[in-house]
Amino acid sequence: MEMNDDIKERLKECGLKNTKHRKAILDFMFCSRVPASAEQVYIQMNGQGTSIDLSTVYRTLETLREKGLLIKHDRLNDTRALYEYNRMEHKHYLVCLGCNKMLPIKDCPLAEYERALEKATNFVIAGHKLDIFGYCAECQEKGLQE
Numbered sequence: 001m002e003m004n005d006d007i008k009e010r011l012k013e014c015g016l017k018n019t020k021h022r023k024a025i026l027d028f029m030f031c032s033r034v035p036a037s038a039e040q041v042y043i044q045m046n047g048q049g050t051s052i053d054l055s056t057v058y059r060t061l062e063t064l065r066e067k068g069l070l071i072k073h074d075r076l077n078d079t080r081a082l083y084e085y086n087r088m089e090h091k092h093y094l095v096c097l098g099c100n101k102m103l104p105i106k107d108c109p110l111a112e113y114e115r116a117l118e119k120a121t122n123f124v125i126a127g128h129k130l131d132i133f134g135y136c137a138e139c140q141e142k143g144l145q146e
């Protein structure tokens with residue numbers, strides 16, 4: 001219940017109409033603990049009985065991203081971006097180049113470094129982005145890391 005209210009509220013704050021597709025996609029993104037691709041969202045939507053085509057999924061994800069409701073993670077080596085619900089948290093990820101999955105890292109390794117940098121350079125740091133790329137245990141088993 002709380003989750004639905006939060007989502008409705010955030011759509012309203014952004015000046016977006018609460019359409020069936022936007023709500024269904026945001027609901028899914030809210031519940032998903034790891035970032036998802038447009039294809040994954042498309043499969044999930046149609047699996048749960050929300051009929052929607054892939055281009056509408058793309059368009060809706062982009063609209064929600066433009067309004068700051070979703071975060072988009074671009075990939076290093078291909079065009080399949082992943083989206084996640086913007087919980088306004090500071091997060092870093094291990095990104096698997098084999099299967100596209102993203103695992104959140106518990107802590108921020110750069111907090112202390114930022115403070116040292118500020119002192120050394122007299123630069124006021126506003127933030128940073130960091131993702132670490134590699135291969136997960138399952139992909140290593142499949143020999144995908146070469």
Ligand SMILES: [Zn+2]
Pocket residue numbers: 096097098099100101135136137138139
């Ligand atoms: Zn993998």
Ligand SMILES: [Zn+2]
Pocket residue numbers: 090091092108109110111128130
């Ligand atoms: Zn950080």
